[in-house]
Amino acid sequence: MWTWFHRLASPPHLYRTAAAWAPWLAFAAVILIGYGLVDGLVFAPPDYQQGDAFRIIYVHAPSAWLSLFGYTLMAVAGAVALIWRIKVGYAVAAAAAPIGASFTLSALVTGSLWGRPMWGTYWAWDPRLTSELILLFLYFGVISLRKAFEDPNRGDRASALLGIVGVVNVPIVHFSVYWWNSLHQGGTVMRLGKPEMPGSMLWPLLAMLAGFMCFFGAVLCVRVRAEILSRERQSTWVREVVAA
Amino acid sequence: MNVGVARGIWLVLTRELRLGFRRPDQLLQPLVFFLIVTTLFPLALSPLSSMLRAMAPGVLWVAALLASLLSMETLFKADADDGTLEQLALSAQPLGAIVVAKTIAHWLVSGAALVAMSPLVATALSVPERALPTMLASLALGTLTLSWLGAIGAGLTVGLRRGGVLLSLIVLPLAMPLLIFGASATDRAIGGEDPAGALYFLGALCVFTTSLGPLAASAALRITLE
Numbered sequence: 001m002w003t004w005f006h007r008l009a010s011p012p013h014l015y016r017t018a019a020a021w022a023p024w025l026a027f028a029a030v031i032l033i034g035y036g037l038v039d040g041l042v043f044a045p046p047d048y049q050q051g052d053a054f055r056i057i058y059v060h061a062p063s064a065w066l067s068l069f070g071y072t073l074m075a076v077a078g079a080v081a082l083i084w085r086i087k088v089g090y091a092v093a094a095a096a097a098p099i100g101a102s103f104t105l106s107a108l109v110t111g112s113l114w115g116r117p118m119w120g121t122y123w124a125w126d127p128r129l130t131s132e133l134i135l136l137f138l139y140f141g142v143i144s145l146r147k148a149f150e151d152p153n154r155g156d157r158a159s160a161l162l163g164i165v166g167v168v169n170v171p172i173v174h175f176s177v178y179w180w181n182s183l184h185q186g187g188t189v190m191r192l193g194k195p196e197m198p199g200s201m202l203w204p205l206l207a208m209l210a211g212f213m214c215f216f217g218a219v220l221c222v223r224v225r226a227e228i229l230s231r232e233r234q235s236t237w238v239r240e241v242v243a244a
Numbered sequence: 245m246n247v248g249v250a251r252g253i254w255l256v257l258t259r260e261l262r263l264g265f266r267r268p269d270q271l272l273q274p275l276v277f278f279l280i281v282t283t284l285f286p287l288a289l290s291p292l293s294s295m296l297r298a299m300a301p302g303v304l305w306v307a308a309l310l311a312s313l314l315s316m317e318t319l320f321k322a323d324a325d326d327g328t329l330e331q332l333a334l335s336a337q338p339l340g341a342i343v344v345a346k347t348i349a350h351w352l353v354s355g356a357a358l359v360a361m362s363p364l365v366a367t368a369l370s371v372p373e374r375a376l377p378t379m380l381a382s383l384a385l386g387t388l389t390l391s392w393l394g395a396i397g398a399g400l401t402v403g404l405r406r407g408g409v410l411l412s413l414i415v416l417p418l419a420m421p422l423l424i425f426g427a428s429a430t431d432r433a434i435g436g437e438d439p440a441g442a443l444y445f446l447g448a449l450c451v452f453t454t455s456l457g458p459l460a461a462s463a464a465l466r467i468t469l470e
Contacts, residue, residue: 130420137417144413148404157467158400162414165396165460172421 009086012237015228018221025218032211040204047201056114058205062212064107067135068170070100070216074142075167078160088224090156091231093163094146095223099216101139108132127176128184135173138166152231252337253345260349270318271353278311278358282365293370300369301430304379305386305423307365308358312387313412315354316394319346320402320465329402333469339462347395347461355387371434378433378443385446386426392457393418399464422449 007013040058047054074096081089111129112122123129142159149155176184232238247255264271285303286296323329323346332342362383363376371379397415401407429442 134417134420137413141410141414141417144410145400148401148407148410154403154467154470158464161460161464161467162396162400166418169417 009084009088011088011091011228011232011235014088014091015225015241018225018228022218022221022225025214025221029211029214029218032207032214034211036204036208036211040201040208044201044204045198050118053114053117056110058208060107060110060114061205062209063103063110064132065209066212066216067100067104067107067132068173069213070096070103071135071139071163071170072167074100075160075163078163082157082160082164087231088228090160091227092220092224093160094156095220095227097139097143097146097159097163099219099223101136101143103212103216104132104136104139108136126184128173131169131173131176134169138169142166247337249337249341252335253341256332256337256342256345257349260346261352264349264353271357274311274315274354275357275361277314278307278361279365281307281310282369286369296369297371297434300366300371301379301427301434303369304362304366304371304383304430305427308362308383308387309390309416309419309423311358312355312390313394313415315350316391316398316415317401317408317411319350319395319398321398324402324469329465330469333465339465340458343395343399343458343461343465347391347458350395351388351391355391356384358387359383371430374436375430375433378439379430381443382426382429382439382446385443385450386422389422389446389450389453390415390419392453392461393422395457395461396464399461399468401468402465403468422446425449 008017036058041055044055046052074093077089077092077096079089080086081093108129111132115124116122142163145162146155146159149158229238229241282303285299289295289299320329323332333339335342359380362379366376366379393415394411396418397411398407400414401411404410425442425445429439429446432439432442
């Protein structure tokens with residue numbers, strides 16, 4: 001298992017692995033999101049309090065989950081790269097940052113669209129909303145720090161370090177609904193014991209979650225390949241790939 | 245010459261303080277900035293003392309945050325420009341110890357000065373006297389925490405030509421929890437409630453950043469100095 005993992009550290013190998021995985025992940029994403037959308041938007045019963053408006057959760061919750069997942073992935077990839085000097089880690093971190101930032105934005109936008117009919121306002125200065133917004137700013141900081149350096153090597157390492165420092169915000173976002181009296185509802189799916197949701201609502205949500213994960217993976221594969229190509233453009237194997 | 249770590253910290257600290265006091269105008273600028281920013285709010289919003297009292301914690305904290313951020317850019321800049329920082333990094337002293345000395349010296353001339361001046365501003369914003377001790381304590385803990393966060397940001401941006409804006413972009417999101425607890429401690433004290441909870445949180449943040457900040461900041465410097 002470890003040799004499999006170690007081989008991913010080689011840019012050409014990761015380049016090929018990502019190429020092999022991307023179509024499968026994209027295929028799984030299409031199936032899962034397709035099922036989740038149809039079942040969630042059409043067949044799932046309306047909520048007894050929120051009516052049909054609750055259905056935005058099928059986009060909102062997976063986006064929010066992936067915004068945290070994306071940040072953690074970026075920080076872990078950066079840490080791996082910094083500690084073991086595995087260069088492709090920087091490529092993965094650089095590729096993951098814009099995707100994670102997009103999901104953060106998506107979670108904020110869908111949340112505020114849902115908040116308008118439910119809470120009567122697009123935005124509330126609530127701990128969870130605010131910490132999600134901070135997460136977006138952290139993404140911006142990491143992305144712009146990478147681009148600020150003329151030497152890409154330094155930019156990579158500096159932004160990896162900033163990503164690791166910013167990880168403190170991830171548990172804050174996740175637990176804010178429990179620590180503070182938040183307007184935002186607590187978790188209903190990711191909890192010990194029985195989820196507080198009937199199966200007819202839960203299955204499409206889980207499918208959307210898995211589908212979004214696959215979508216994230218597919219986009220990450222494509223972006224990582226592009227990153228590796230541009231980073232390794234001086235090497236002979238890239239020239240061979242481009243020439244072929 | 246062999247110098248112990250404690251002695252090394254002391255030498256860098258005294259050098260920084262001496263350098264700081266030789267350029268008093270640079271020390272005063274953030275303080276004047278702090279004064280001016282807090283003056284803007286009563287002019288822009290309302291000079292009513294009830295209004296002022298309600299917004300005083302927020303105004304004080306935001307102004308303190310911006311003022312210490314303003315001075316943060318200079319933390320490593322002069323030494324990095326003339327090569328002193330590289331010599332310090334190459335010396336037998338651990339880089340973390342040098343970061344500790346520089347940051348504490350910087351906090352003494354900027355953060356502590358700002359804390360010392362805050363009662364004046366607070367009184368002008370009609371903060372009642374009974375809230376002043378809490379405000380001083382929260383600002384003291386908060387500016388020290390900010391100095392550590394700022395040291396990380398300054399370490400990351402020291403090699404950049406236009407690092408100032410980027411420094412704010414990096415440090416401000418990290419400083420937001422600080423702002424929340426700091427302002428709420430002051431707010432509670434003004435309202436006559438017990439501010440202990442928020443102060444404990446500030447203390448925890450301060451201990452956390454004091455223990456890990458030097459490590460992160462010296463790692464950042466190692467990256468940018470190369």
